Amino acid sequence: MTAFTATVATIEDDAPEFRAPPTRTRLARRIRDDAEAIGVVEEIAAKLAEGAAARDRERILPYEEMELISDAGLLAITVPKAYGGAGVRAGTVARVIATLSGADGSIGQIPQNHFFMLEALRLEGTEEQKRFFYARVLAGERLGNALSETGTKTAHDHATRLTRDGARYRLNGRKFYSTGVLFAHWVAVVANDDNNDSAIAFVPRETNGITITDDWSGFGQRVTGSGTTLLENVEVHPFSILSFKALFDRPTSMGPFAQIMHAAVEQGIAEAALADTVHFVRTSARPWRDAGVDRASDDPYTVAAAGELKIRVDASSALLDRAGHLVDRAAAQPSIETVAAASVAVAEAKIASTDAALLVSSKLIELGGSSATLAKHDLDRHWRNARTHTVHDPIRWKYRAVGDYWLNGVNPPRHGAI
Secondary structure: OOHHHHHHHOOOOOOOOOOOOOOOOOOOOOOOOHHHHHHHHHHHHHHHHHOHHHHHHHOOOOHHHHHHHHHOOHHHOOOOHHHOOOOOOHHHHHHHHHHHHHHOHHHHHHHHHHHHHHHHHHHHOOHHHHHHHHHHHHOOOOEEEEOOOOOOOOOOOOOOEEEEEOOEEEEEEEEEEEOOHHHOOEEEEEEEOOOOOEEEEEEEOOOOOEEEEOOOOOOOOOOOOOEEEEEEEEEEOHHHEEEOOHHHHOOOOHHHHHHHHHHHHHHHHHHHHHHHHHHHHHHOOOOOHHHOOOOHHHOHHHHHHHHHHHHHHHHHHHHHHHHHHHHHHHHHOOOHHHHHHHHHHHHHHHHHHHHHHHHHHHHHHHHHOHHHHOOOOOOHHHHHHHHHHHOOOOHHHHHHHHHHHHHHOOOOOOOOOO
């Protein structure tokens, strides 16, 4: 018995050995701090942006691109310093995701679930679980998401079951919106256990009984790999399980941390759409005949619209930065008050980034004119990506949460969507 399996045996004496799949063999960079993370993601984003339009048009799944991100060490930036990671701030995570989303909206969404599950591990994992899974992530391995389902009362209800079977457990169910699971080494499955409490099971991607179908047909976020995960009597070792319910039974940074990453996806899309607006108006758009100018960029109404878009995007970015500081405070000093303040700040950022992404991506086509609609430019991908991603959680409920907090002193609920 290896030293690792001996450690596992102390967790549950009658449990069989935990046999993990081979570690990813490609060498991953070890990022050390926030500044390095930002520098690395800017380099990677430039490479990702080159093929973004073609991937969207032809629905080319980004297997190679996800390997590039793993090799760069970007997926390990939230691993705490005590375990060999960079332990970056929440605002840095948000900026990394925004930068990836600016290069390719679909790719920018994929790490969100990976970091979400790593935060769950930080908050609820045992020391043995942290040492094992952090090491795998530092090697460049990716965690996929099998959380949401169709056919339940809400998108956050779970019919998938995790049942005891002697010394092991079994997973049975069907998941949809499994973002990133096609590219994952581990599938993080949320299911209800025998006590009807929600739990997370980290299962190797190639485990018998897991079938992943590439059937995502959304008109946006086309290459996120958000299809179906079928779980048929999948064997799970006790070592791979932690409580999902406990993440929200007490005040933790889990909810606002999850949501700031969603806000960052919209921020990145808004920034990319703004950059494309500026470029297209300068190089390809024509002025309206009544403007009496030679260039579209001198049309007074176009100039005014560009000013409005820039203000919206910058304001959204500032709210995202502010939210990051409050999420960090909630993580360092979790309490009812700090978690509520972080959740509200993130909700404000999410509202602003959603509005900015939808507005700018639509104005891009309007200001660009008829030629901006041509398929060869694929400029509509920004609006399609934003519109698809923004329905993940409705901002109409965020307006209510923000208003109730500031007007009536009512804290928002604790869950992963606020």
